[in-house]
Amino acid sequence: MVDSPLSINDLKVTYGELVAVNGLTLAVRPGEVYGLIGANGAGKSSAIKSVMGLTKYSGGKVMVFGHDPASDGVATRSLIGYVPEVSLLYDALTPREFLEYVASIRRLDAEAVALRLSDFSSALQIEREMDQAIATLSNGTKQKVMLVGALLHQPPLLLLDEPFNSLDPRSVRIMKDLLAAYVSGGKRSILFSTHTMEVAEVLCHRVGILDHGHLKGEGTMKELRRQIGRENATLEDVFLELTADRAEISRIADRLGNPLR
Amino acid sequence: MNAGEGQAALSDPPQMDWKERRRIAANFYKELSFQSVYALKSGNLFSGEKEGGRKDKAELAERRSFQSKITVSVMFAFTCASFFFIVTEGRYFLPTTLTPLYFDSTIIAMVLVVLFSLVWITGLQVALPFLSSQALTLLRALPIKEKDIERITIYAFIRLFDIPLATALVVFPITVGLALGSWVAALASVPAVAITEVFSLFLSLLTAKFFALRVSGSSGGSILSMATRWMYLILWTIPSLVITIFIAFSLQILGTLGQWESSSPLALKVLFSVFPFPYSYFVSALAIRPPLSIDILPWVVAAALYACLAWLAARWLVKAPLELGRTQIAVNFSAPASNRFVTSTPSVAIIKKDLRIASRTPAYAFLLLLPMLDAFILGLFTYVGNPNPDLADRYARAAVTVAVLLATFFGPVFFVTEVMGFSLTRTLPITQRTLILGKSLLITIVYIVAFILVAVLVASRVHDIEAFLFYAVAELPAVVAASLLEINILLWRAEKTGVPISSLYSGAWWATLVVVPGLIVAGLPLLVYEFLLTSSRANSALPFMAVVSVLLLVSISVAVLWKKDRPL
Numbered sequence: 016m017v018d019s020p021l022s023i024n025d026l027k028v029t030y031g032e033l034v035a036v037n038g039l040t041l042a043v044r045p046g047e048v049y050g051l052i053g054a055n056g057a058g059k060s061s062a063i064k065s066v067m068g069l070t071k072y073s074g075g076k077v078m079v080f081g082h083d084p085a086s087d088g089v090a091t092r093s094l095i096g097y098v099p100e101v102s103l104l105y106d107a108l109t110p111r112e113f114l115e116y117v118a119s120i121r122r123l124d125a126e127a128v129a130l131r132l133s134d135f136s137s138a139l140q141i142e143r144e145m146d147q148a149i150a151t152l153s154n155g156t157k158q159k160v161m162l163v164g165a166l167l168h169q170p171p172l173l174l175l176d177e178p179f180n181s182l183d184p185r186s187v188r189i190m191k192d193l194l195a196a197y198v199s200g201g202k203r204s205i206l207f208s209t210h211t212m213e214v215a216e217v218l219c220h221r222v223g224i225l226d227h228g229h230l231k232g233e234g235t236m237k238e239l240r241r242q243i244g245r246e247n248a249t250l251e252d253v254f255l256e257l258t259a260d261r262a263e264i265s266r267i268a269d270r271l272g273n274p275l276r
Numbered sequence: 277m278n279a280g281e282g283q284a285a286l287s288d289p290p291q292m293d294w295k296e297r298r299r300i301a302a303n304f305y306k307e308l309s310f311q312s313v314y315a316l317k318s319g320n321l322f323s324g325e326k327e328g329g330r331k332d333k334a335e336l337a338e339r340r341s342f343q344s345k346i347t348v349s350v351m352f353a354f355t356c357a358s359f360f361f362i363v364t365e366g367r368y369f370l371p372t373t374l375t376p377l378y379f380d381s382t383i384i385a386m387v388l389v390v391l392f393s394l395v396w397i398t399g400l401q402v403a404l405p406f407l408s409s410q411a412l413t414l415l416r417a418l419p420i421k422e423k424d425i426e427r428i429t430i431y432a433f434i435r436l437f438d439i440p441l442a443t444a445l446v447v448f449p450i451t452v453g454l455a456l457g458s459w460v461a462a463l464a465s466v467p468a469v470a471i472t473e474v475f476s477l478f479l480s481l482l483t484a485k486f487f488a489l490r491v492s493g494s495s496g497g498s499i500l501s502m503a504t505r506w507m508y509l510i511l512w513t514i515p516s517l518v519i520t521i522f523i524a525f526s527l528q529i530l531g532t533l534g535q536w537e538s539s540s541p542l543a544l545k546v547l548f549s550v551f552p553f554p555y556s557y558f559v560s561a562l563a564i565r566p567p568l569s570i571d572i573l574p575w576v577v578a579a580a581l582y583a584c585l586a587w588l589a590a591r592w593l594v595k596a597p598l599e600l601g602r603t604q605i606a607v608n609f610s611a612p613a614s615n616r617f618v619t620s621t622p623s624v625a626i627i628k629k630d631l632r633i634a635s636r637t638p639a640y641a642f643l644l645l646l647p648m649l650d651a652f653i654l655g656l657f658t659y660v661g662n663p664n665p666d667l668a669d670r671y672a673r674a675a676v677t678v679a680v681l682l683a684t685f686f687g688p689v690f691f692v693t694e695v696m697g698f699s700l701t702r703t704l705p706i707t708q709r710t711l712i713l714g715k716s717l718l719i720t721i722v723y724i725v726a727f728i729l730v731a732v733l734v735a736s737r738v739h740d741i742e743a744f745l746f747y748a749v750a751e752l753p754a755v756v757a758a759s760l761l762e763i764n765i766l767l768w769r770a771e772k773t774g775v776p777i778s779s780l781y782s783g784a785w786w787a788t789l790v791v792v793p794g795l796i797v798a799g800l801p802l803l804v805y806e807f808l809l810t811s812s813r814a815n816s817a818l819p820f821m822a823v824v825s826v827l828l829l830v831s832i833s834v835a836v837l838w839k840k841d842r843p844l
Contacts, residue, residue, distance in 0.1 A: 116628070118617070119621065128619070
């Protein structure tokens with residue numbers, strides 16, 4: 016039996032008294048793009064960081080292709096490409112130097128990576144910035160460098176935490192096409208978090224809706240619509256239905272003097 | 277209030293009183309402490325489930341900043357207090373013909389120069405986290421008058437190292453008073469210290485700005501651009517080299533000045549018009565009270581001139597932190613040198629990455645360069661005064677010892693770069709063993725380069741070059757062992773707290789604690805050698821030293837690297 020790319024069972028993450036993730040259970044299947052959507056502070060990033068070992072979790076179990084990141088972190092990380100929500104880059108390096116470092120740690124073949132890098136940098140229009148210090152780059156360019164770094168070793172599992180946040184529309188479109196193609200062979204998988212419903216609706220095979228650390232709903236768009244009983248509902252409708260009281264949103268809008276109410 | 281009044285109020289915020297400025301500066305300082313300890317803006321992430329709330333962390337960051345200030349203050353106090361011992365005890369055994377007036381003046385000037393260099397180094401360590409904290413961006417987004425922002429920024433900046441500066445201002449006059457037996461002289465030394473601090477702060481901020489404009493954003497690529505950056509960075513080693521030169525060559529300096537006093541009084545006069553000599557002379561003169569003479573007029577003029585310059589520098593300093601916060605790192609786009617892409621083994625990749633970071637990070641680079649340059653300067657001793665071969669041997673060994681101690685002393689700093697990517701490194705398939713080996717290898721390389729520089733320099737001067745080479749090579753395993761131990765302790769701490777040391781200044785307390793076992797390990801073979809050399813077993817000193825060194829390496833390697841195949 017093939018191990019699931021990623022399975023999370025009853026995950027609990029706490030920061031002092033704050034419970035960021037509470038009993039999260041989900042599984043990412045081979046060849047699937049799984050979208051984790053939720054409001055700010057819903058627990059998306061904490062869940063992803065737990066898989067990467069960047070956040071210690073207080074309960075539950077995480078498995079990546081049958082490896083436990085807590086006890087077998089090196090093997091787990093070699094199977095994952097990760098793009099964090101915030102820039103995790105060495106500001107004093109250039110993108111080329113940074114990517115050489117990442118490729119060296121991952122023991123990749125320089126020639127093969129150079130070809131891949133040439134394609135990526137051309138597609139994402141970062142060729143001009145390849146030899147500039149990362150400190151001088153815009154947030155969008157830094158995001159692109161991190162995306163390239165995550166894709167260099169063509170990992171079977173990509174974890175992307177708000178990957179489109181700072182990207183320009185052209186790059187978003189390219190990344191969407193690239194990610195769709197990335198899993199098309201059925202062997203690679205992607206878990207990504209976002210609060211952009213349109214992107215999730217287009218790109219994801221399945222979506223998990225996270226609210227205050229709890230998974231409120233999960234499934235394909237069809238399954239989610241069935242769950243709320245509205246056949247033509249958009250993902251935003253589903254999300255609001257499962258996570259918030261519409262009447263409360265109207266009240267808040269009234270109080271804030273929203274001219275569109 | 278109608279809409280027009282509201283707009284007017286927004287466009288013209290009220291002037292703040294000093295209490296309000298101080299209150300905002302206190303918050304600004306909290307943010308600076310927080311960023312200098314946790315370095316979140318540099319890519320660090322909070323990670324532990326056991327961590328408390330943000331408020332606890334802010335308080336902890338302030339506590340750590342306070343600890344660092346105290347550690348640095350102790351160093352400043354020690355420097356100032358050294359004056360007392362040199363003047364009271366040194367005058368009886370130091371080989372100089374200088375009269376007491378000039379002897380005391382020279383020692384005061386030397387201590388002021390060392391203090392000047394220490395404040396400069398500290399200022400550089402503080403200025404860069406200040407620059408990267410981006411706290412000023414938030415302040416500038418608020419409706420606050422430019423003048424108020426200026427004052428708030430200088431309050432917050434000064435608070436970053438107020439205790440060390442105040443310590444020097446208090447301790448130095450007290451030691452002057454005690455050593456010279458004159459409280460008038462003690463009082464006169466206060467402006468001397470204050471002007472020294474103003475000049476060194478001025479240089480700190482100027483060089484920090486230079487770094488932001490010319491070094492930090494410089495493009496990568498060619499070896500030429502990297503070499504150019506390293507040339508810039510050598511500038512940063514100047515303050516520490518000044519300290520070495522003044523300490524190491526103090527005997528020669530005193531001897532030369534003694535000769536000048538009797539045979540070249542004009543040269544002495546010219547020298548004493550250079551800062552900080554005019555001040556040191558007046559402090560000393562107030563204690564000894566020599567007969568008044570027209571001869572001192574040039575020094576009075578020089579002292580007045582330096583006071584004016586210090587006043588101008590102080591005025592510039594009021595605006596400088598704000599200017600520094602505004603400084604944008606210069607971007608010079610250049611066409612990619614090529615599509616080259618070079619990979620290496622993980623341990624070598626860590627070293628390459630660290631050297632590349634150091635080439636754009638002066639605070640880091642100067643610590644890499646310091647052991648080599650200091651060892652080289654001490655190696656020059658084998659030429660000064662044409663010492664006999666035995667003495668030359670001792671100088672050469674002293675140069676190697678300095679390389680050992682400095683490379684080991686600054687070991688913790690070699691871990692500092694990890695703060696910028698500690699979270700990133702933890703996302704890569706890298707074992708603790710690889711990281712420890714990579715970092716230790718870098719420290720070892722620093723020692724080897726320093727040793728080679730010294731060996732080339734002293735080859736024709738030492739009595740027995742083979743014995744000298746054996747001495748340096750025998751010490752090598754202990755250097756590796758010390759660095760393995762230090763890096764392991766730092767990694768353990770980073771793993772436990774989730775945060776590595778982010779700078780030498782903010783992590784001074786921990787860096788100092790870690791250095792102690794490192795220095796013990798690195799120093800043990802040297803002590804064994806010196807002990808046996810003076811005993812009846814002088815012939816076995818070198819072999820014994822080598823055995824101790826190897827034993828240390830073996831035992832520490834096993835303890836440190838055993839079962840370290842888990843990830844960061």
